[in-house]
Amino acid sequence: MSRPPPPVSTLIMRGLFDENPVFRLALSLCPAVAVTTSVKNGLMLGVAVFVVQVLSSVSASALKNVIISKIRIPVFIIIIAIWVTVMDMTLAAYFPEVYEEVGLYVKLIVAFAIIISRMELFSMKNPVVPSFWDGFGMGVGFLVAMILTGAFRELVGSGAIFGIEVVEFKPLLLIVLPAGGFFTIGLIMALFNWVDLKRGKKLPGDYKGCHG
Amino acid sequence: MSTNEPDQITVHGHTHVLKPVNQAPPTPAEMLRIALGLTVVCLIAAVILAFFYYITQPAKEHNQLEREQRTIRQLLNLGPEASIDEVRRYLHWRGNELEVLYLANASLAHLDDDGAELARLDVPDEIRVSTSGDAKDTWVRGRIAGANEESLRYVGRFFVGREKGAAVGYVIEGISVGYKTFIRFFLALDSQFRLQGLEIVHHEEDPGLGDEITQPYFKNQFAGRTRDQIATLEVTKDPLPKEWKLAVESLPELGFGEWLKQFEPEIARHPNIYAITGATISSEAVSDGVKRALGNFLKRMQSVERYL
Numbered sequence: 021m022s023r024p025p026p027p028v029s030t031l032i033m034r035g036l037f038d039e040n041p042v043f044r045l046a047l048s049l050c051p052a053v054a055v056t057t058s059v060k061n062g063l064m065l066g067v068a069v070f071v072v073q074v075l076s077s078v079s080a081s082a083l084k085n086v087i088i089s090k091i092r093i094p095v096f097i098i099i100i101a102i103w104v105t106v107m108d109m110t111l112a113a114y115f116p117e118v119y120e121e122v123g124l125y126v127k128l129i130v131a132f133a134i135i136i137s138r139m140e141l142f143s144m145k146n147p148v149v150p151s152f153w154d155g156f157g158m159g160v161g162f163l164v165a166m167i168l169t170g171a172f173r174e175l176v177g178s179g180a181i182f183g184i185e186v187v188e189f190k191p192l193l194l195i196v197l198p199a200g201g202f203f204t205i206g207l208i209m210a211l212f213n214w215v216d217l218k219r220g221k222k223l224p225g226d227y228k229g230c231h232g
Numbered sequence: 233m234s235t236n237e238p239d240q241i242t243v244h245g246h247t248h249v250l251k252p253v254n255q256a257p258p259t260p261a262e263m264l265r266i267a268l269g270l271t272v273v274c275l276i277a278a279v280i281l282a283f284f285y286y287i288t289q290p291a292k293e294h295n296q297l298e299r300e301q302r303t304i305r306q307l308l309n310l311g312p313e314a315s316i317d318e319v320r321r322y323l324h325w326r327g328n329e330l331e332v333l334y335l336a337n338a339s340l341a342h343l344d345d346d347g348a349e350l351a352r353l354d355v356p357d358e359i360r361v362s363t364s365g366d367a368k369d370t371w372v373r374g375r376i377a378g379a380n381e382e383s384l385r386y387v388g389r390f391f392v393g394r395e396k397g398a399a400v401g402y403v404i405e406g407i408s409v410g411y412k413t414f415i416r417f418f419l420a421l422d423s424q425f426r427l428q429g430l431e432i433v434h435h436e437e438d439p440g441l442g443d444e445i446t447q448p449y450f451k452n453q454f455a456g457r458t459r460d461q462i463a464t465l466e467v468t469k470d471p472l473p474k475e476w477k478l479a480v481e482s483l484p485e486l487g488f489g490e491w492l493k494q495f496e497p498e499i500a501r502h503p504n505i506y507a508i509t510g511a512t513i514s515s516e517a518v519s520d521g522v523k524r525a526l527g528n529f530l531k532r533m534q535s536v537e538r539y540l
Contacts, residue, residue, distance in 0.1 A: 091266050110288060125439070
């Protein structure tokens with residue numbers, strides 16, 4: 021309500037890099053680590069989160085004037101739950117082949133911190149169109165993070181990519197296990213920081229952050 | 233930070249001012265507003281979800297049924313002329329006495345605990361052709377004196393594949409406790425009760441680890457084994473030999489008959505199931521489930537076969 025919303029390019033870049041949900045905000049790590057054992061799994065969850073993020077951001081922004089601010093958090097969760105359930109039911113009914121693949125992941129999304137945090141931080145303060153782009157950027161940022169993590173873990177952990185065998189052995193099985201997921205995300209975070217250093221930015225170390 | 237100025241917090245270069253928190257408890261009017269607000273939101277959510285459920289549910293049930301039928305046809309390698317009969321099994325507690333019921337295509341068999349016949353009833357056409365499990369269960373309850381939802385329970389089912397009236401194979405629906413929750417599977421047997429194939433119908437094992445049970449290199453390891461070979465089956469943590477992996481993966485291409493002809497001696501050379509790396513619990517859950525499902529089925533067939 022105070023500042024005018026930033027331009028679309030900033031919104032998308034923010035989700036992709038500057039405030040990437042996984043590598044910068046370290047949000048939704050548990051489900052992300054559980055699922056990114058292969059590129060395909062990462063991609064499926066990424067797409068599902070992307071759709072729910074965009075729909076939820078837009079809904080929160082459209083309803084921001086009628087939501088009683090004291091109960092906005094439960095209302096956000098209900099909005100997310102509605103979209104997740106609608107998506108679950110629609111996929112199961114009309115796209116059974118897709119549902120067989122993603123059904124396991126869709127239900128996880130209700131508990132994703134990144135979605136609710138974008139609704140609280142952005143959609144409640146901005147009109148519908150910028151909220152759409154903010155959700156779009158964050159969703160794509162999450163999708164890219166899932167693909168990167170999944171690709172690394174599948175390649176190093178199972179010696180394959182998209183289920184196609186690259187080497188005949190499993191180079192480092194640890195990477196596929198949950199602990200390996202955290203190692204992978206840590207390594208990619210380090211890469212992000214290195215790129216930032218090269219771009220002449222300060223490292224994100226002095227934040228009085230409050231991310232959970 | 234001084235206490236007179238509002239708290240500030242800097243996140244990624246943006247400075248946010250934290251408003252002082254209002255610590256006073258909400259007034260009754262405010263509480264009412266919150267409660268009413270949440271009620272309205274939940275009511276709206278319920279209406280939206282009910283609406284979507286109402287439009288999508290028939291399609292979802294239809295898909296599940298179709299998938300079931302498709303899986304059974306694939307597993308038993310049935311031709312387009314073949315028919316599939318469902319046989320539902322019920323348990324009925326009459327006081328302390330346990331009775332068993334089988335709803336087969338032509339008749340409802342009412343047996344005592346040892347398999348001796350208590351009664352045999354004809355099944356009307358509308359129940360025979362019904363695709364709804366609930367409709368069948370309600371009909372069975374209505375036929376048995378003193379049966380209610382508590383005392384008479386549906387406990388499982390299997391399918392008979394028929395070509396020109398003769399039974400060419402059976403598919404058992406089995407269930408096992410996996411790493412997280414139940415694993416539901418279909419087990420296909422030929423008319424001599426040799427295992428013809430395994431299909432995992434529903435599971436919630438971890439993606440990338442336990443969910444490998446759905447992969448051909450695991451589930452096809454069960455195919456071709458006789459009832460005696462299944463009874464002595466164990467799970468080994470040895471690595472899956474490359475040529476055996478290729479052999480079991482070729483099952484869908486070759487078809488069961490051709491595959492068995494080619495690899496029957498190999499099965500005896502690999503008497504155990506090779507566990508999935510990193511998912512021994514899921515592998516054992518499936519293997520134990522298969523053993524149990526087949527054992528129970530063979531025992532039950534002795535009393536139910538004459539009603540099929």
